[in-house]
Amino acid sequence: MLGRRVCGEINISAGPRAAPGLRFLPAWTEDALCAADGIGPSSAIRRYAEYITLPLENLHIVPDGVSDEQAVFVEPLAAACEILEQVDVKEIPEAAVLGDGKLTQLIARVLRTAIPRVVMYGKHKQS
Numbered sequence: 001m002l003g004r005r006v007c008g009e010i011n012i013s014a015g016p017r018a019a020p021g022l023r024f025l026p027a028w029t030e031d032a033l034c035a036a037d038g039i040g041p042s043s044a045i046r047r048y049a050e051y052i053t054l055p056l057e058n059l060h061i062v063p064d065g066v067s068d069e070q071a072v073f074v075e076p077l078a079a080a081c082e083i084l085e086q087v088d089v090k091e092i093p094e095a096a097v098l099g100d101g102k103l104t105q106l107i108a109r110v111l112r113t114a115i116p117r118v119v120m121y122g123k124h125k126q127s
Contacts, residue, residue, distance in 0.1 A: 005062040007074040008054045073106070080106040089114045102126045 026046045062071045080103065090096075095115050097108045100122025 009058040080110040
């Protein structure tokens with residue numbers, strides 16, 4: 001995978017396989033990352049990218065036809081799609097999504113594929 005564009009799964013197994021491939025910022029750093037559950041959305045990811053590694057099994061090669069602008073949505077979209085695996089929505093006629101941030105908008109769009117009516121409540125009029 002060296003030299004290839006990749007997307008990384010941020011949820012890291014707590015098992016012994018994950019330990020050798022991980023390096024995290026010191027706990028005293030303002031934007032310190034927690035290795036217990038994974039890497040959360042943070043400006044630290046961008047600012048300190050050279051300090052962060054992931055196990056190979058967490059990396060997926062980005063196909064040449066997928067732009068960088070599209071590839072950055074792979075992980076958050078996967079997280080949004082996981083909701084449909086966690087909640088049985090077959091009998092739910094409508095849902096309310098609280099918030100209108102970027103991830104919440106992805107979640108609303110994914111829910112809309114399975115639920116007839118999805119309403120978002122947030123602070124931005126144009127969301």
